Amino acid sequence: MSEGLAFYAIFFAAIFTNNILLTNYLGMCSFLAVSREVDTSMGLGWAVVFVMTATSALNWLAYHYILVPFDLTYLRFVVFIVIIAAFVQIVEMIIERVSDKLYIALGIFLPLITVNCAILGVSLFMVIREYTFINSIFFGLGSGIGWMVAIIAMAGIRQKMARSRVPRALVGAGIALIIAGIMALAFMGFSGMIKIT
Amino acid sequence: MKGYKVKKVFLEDLGVNNPVFIQVLGICSTLAVTNVLKNTVVMSVGLIFVTALSNVTVSWLRNIMPSRIRMMVETLIIASYVIIVDIVLKAYMPEVSRQLGPYVGLIITNCIIMGRAEAFALSNPPGLSFIDGIASGIGYSYVLVVIAIVRELMGSGSIWGYHILGDWWTNWSIMVMAPGAFFTLAIFIWVVKGIMYKREEGRSS
Numbered sequence: 001m002s003e004g005l006a007f008y009a010i011f012f013a014a015i016f017t018n019n020i021l022l023t024n025y026l027g028m029c030s031f032l033a034v035s036r037e038v039d040t041s042m043g044l045g046w047a048v049v050f051v052m053t054a055t056s057a058l059n060w061l062a063y064h065y066i067l068v069p070f071d072l073t074y075l076r077f078v079v080f081i082v083i084i085a086a087f088v089q090i091v092e093m094i095i096e097r098v099s100d101k102l103y104i105a106l107g108i109f110l111p112l113i114t115v116n117c118a119i120l121g122v123s124l125f126m127v128i129r130e131y132t133f134i135n136s137i138f139f140g141l142g143s144g145i146g147w148m149v150a151i152i153a154m155a156g157i158r159q160k161m162a163r164s165r166v167p168r169a170l171v172g173a174g175i176a177l178i179i180a181g182i183m184a185l186a187f188m189g190f191s192g193m194i195k196i197t
Numbered sequence: 198m199k200g201y202k203v204k205k206v207f208l209e210d211l212g213v214n215n216p217v218f219i220q221v222l223g224i225c226s227t228l229a230v231t232n233v234l235k236n237t238v239v240m241s242v243g244l245i246f247v248t249a250l251s252n253v254t255v256s257w258l259r260n261i262m263p264s265r266i267r268m269m270v271e272t273l274i275i276a277s278y279v280i281i282v283d284i285v286l287k288a289y290m291p292e293v294s295r296q297l298g299p300y301v302g303l304i305i306t307n308c309i310i311m312g313r314a315e316a317f318a319l320s321n322p323p324g325l326s327f328i329d330g331i332a333s334g335i336g337y338s339y340v341l342v343v344i345a346i347v348r349e350l351m352g353s354g355s356i357w358g359y360h361i362l363g364d365w366w367t368n369w370s371i372m373v374m375a376p377g378a379f380f381t382l383a384i385f386i387w388v389v390k391g392i393m394y395k396r397e398e399g400r401s402s
Contacts, residue, residue, distance in 0.1 A: 022375055023374075023375045024229060024375075025228045025229045025375070025378065026229075026303070028228070074280060074283070074284060075280070076302075077276045077279055077280055077283070077302045077305055078273060078276045078277065078280065081272055081273075081276055081305055081306075082269075082273070085269060085272065116306070117303050117306040117307070119306075120302065120303060120305065120306050121299055121303055121306075124298075124299030124302045124303065125298075125299050127299075128298055128299055167387070167391075168390075168394060169386075169387050169388075169390035169391040169393075169394055170383070170386075170387050170390075173386060174383050174386045174387050174390065175383075177379050177380075177382050177383035177386070178379070178380065178383045180379045181376045181377075181378075181379030181380040181383065182376070184374075184375040184376040184379055185371075185376045188374065188375070188376070
């Protein structure tokens with residue numbers, strides 16, 4: 001299986017060749033809704049990187065030390081989503097107590113993240129591909145960074161696009177999808193460097 | 198009165214309120230499976246099932262659910278139905294289940310299901326919520342099926358696994374890969390919205 005792959009290979013593959021957004025279509029909802037300004041996208045991006053890394057580690061532990069020994073793997077959807085939601089809630093409370101500045105920067109994005117498909121997706125991929133613990137953490141980190149790169153690039157392009165004339169029926173989601181398609185084409189240029197399936 | 202309302206809910210979800218091209222919700226988890234028609238249809242059936250039944254359940258519980266934790270309750274209800282879909286797929290269609298991989302589980306985070314539960318089931322009786330769930334499920338699915346037909350036909354020259362286009366057809370491998378899905382959906386939205394705007398103009402002038 002994937003034992004042969006080093007963690008750094010998985011890390012770079014998750015950013016470039018297997019970008020979670022542009023090749024697996026995960027996290028599209030908030031991608032289309034939020035990617036209008038670079039600053040907001042950056043905030044959301046950091047929140048996603050953090051939550052994705054932490055939840056992939058937590059979910060790995062829960063899966064291998066609770067679900068597998070008790071033969072409850074079919075419950076993984078419920079367990080994963082509860083862990084993600086609980087984690088997000090706890091982080092939100094801690095940030096609120098500890099740092100006002102950080103809360104203003106990240107706090108408003110945290111509730112959005114629970115329903116971000118990419119977070120759950122990373123945990124499910126990690127189970128299916130049978131990653132080790134270290135590999136899972138780096139897969140989560142890499143996917144988060146990959147998602148952030150994509151959304152920031154998209155926000156930059158859309159800020160410029162605001163001044164151009166787009167056919168009326170394409171305004172909004174339509175043009176965003178076309179940009180995403182072109183970005184996906186560009187990212188295909190990386191394919192073949194590293195392969196994870 | 199009731200019949201009128203049912204019909205109205207049904208038609209609105211298919212047309213003017215269509216979740217995919219008007220609200221652009223929930224394309225995340227399902228766009229990925231549109232490169233093969235069969236997988237798309239299986240996924241759509243699963244999605245309609247989950248949307249309809251979770252709508253009914255949420256609607257039943259709507260008066261006893263504390264509103265502070267309702268999101269969590271809704272998520273758990275949806276997750277339970279998705280588990281049923283996953284187990285059924287694994288038992289009866291192991292091949293398809295393997296190809297869909299994590300995307301079956303990702304039905305949970307599909308914004309449409311949550312969105313319908315929040316926007317409709319919380320304020321409507323179970324019967325009507327069931328209709329709404331089915332209708333928005335279908336409204337979502339037919340867009341995906343159209344996209345899947347286009348992608349499979351152009352990408353591998355076949356539909357439902359049967360070769361339709363002859364040997365003269367060169368496969369557009371871009372269509373079965375990621376960019377193809379983005380472009381196809383964008384063009385679909387373009388065409389539908391274009392027609393809608395044309396009609397509006399026709400009405401106003």
